[in-house]
Amino acid sequence: MVDQGPFYHRDRSWHPPAFTPNYKTSVLRSPQQALLSLDNTISEMTGPVFGHDRIGPLDNDLLRNFAKTGDPIGQRIVVYGRVLDENGRPVPGALLEFWQANAGGRYRHKKETYLAAIDPNFGGCGRTITDEDGRYWFRTVKPGAYPWPNGVNDWRPAHIHFSVFGHAFAQRLITQMYFEGDPMIWQDPIVMTIPDKAGIEQLIAALDRQNTLPMDALAYKFDIVLRGRRSTMFENRMEGN
């Protein structure tokens, strides 16, 4: 059964390590002791599931869900993709939440003081739930690059944050999506926390001219992969564990 086995262990050499000193905040926020490896228990192999009834009609439309007087200013884009597991199987019913800066790189957050202007018609948050084939999409404006106090002249590449719920707490993931062709990706200390170039490339959405809407919005494709489950073929496990 696809839905029952324990998860493949997380490849910690593929994910960023905790201590990445070029990203300065990680220095005091990284555990120094080794993680305790634990075979999955039912506490991690289960997780919350959210019904489609939680989602409002504009939740995946950042062009409209905060609009007061008109559309936000910026490059109109559609972001779409699939949520899959490591076995390549779709993950239906996955809640995705996303957030981003506006076209000028300004976040709508009370602690944010960057001088680029707030857009009165842009909130910057959205969410959706994948369909039975694991597909999702939303529309928004392309976020701008954003300066941050790390090095004296560090800028984040254009990015959209994603929070993903699969079917189990062990699959819980937060990541960031970057845009094809952005030269700043390779200069960013947060991107560069990922050790493997192929891992970084996995977070770069591809410009998709086929699905671009003529005279309306560019399309970017961004697939997300969550941990897959081991089949239980050689294990004598109690049902449900």
Added chain:
Amino acid sequence: MVQKLGFLKESPSQTAGPYVHIGTNPNWVEITGVWKEDLGLVLVAPETKGERVIIKGHVYDGAGDPLKDALIEIWQADAEGLYNSPQERRGRADPHFVGWGRQPADGTTGEYRFETIKPGRVPYSDGRLMAPHITFWIVARGINTGLHTRMYFSDEEAANAECPVLGRIAHKARVPTLIATRGEENGLPTYTFDIHLQGEKETVFFDI
């Protein structure tokens, strides 16, 4: 060359960043009108079965300062030890208890706080019972991959002593980092669970 196994790689994690609340708690950062309420703030309804408890604490960095931008999620069983999840095969969980909560640390003090119920015991993979526990997941600026840990209860000494997961911790001096201290607030049992990311009192984090 041999046959390709054909597995995909998991999408690499990235930090949630300082503005995670825009996506997870928009109302809390005054982005109102997009959705009615932030997800995960309320765990308990009047119909929920079980003993009401408050879980609170701080997340501290390696300098001993509380994180004021952390986001904490919890996942737990109901009062009978059943999870409200399609993967739960042992029975049907309390329909009035989702078992998942999410709270931002307070922007001024760094305190987080959940009002929930005390979970029942659930079995380890070999069938032995684990002690009552709540699974925690912590993200924040500066944390590249979300941190998993567990909270246990100080008034469950016997169960804690036989918990197979706590038994896996080789350095026994680190076991107390997972045990929340019981107190009382307005007649409700309160458990304080402080999480130390780094240093002398570093919390045990799991690779699960």
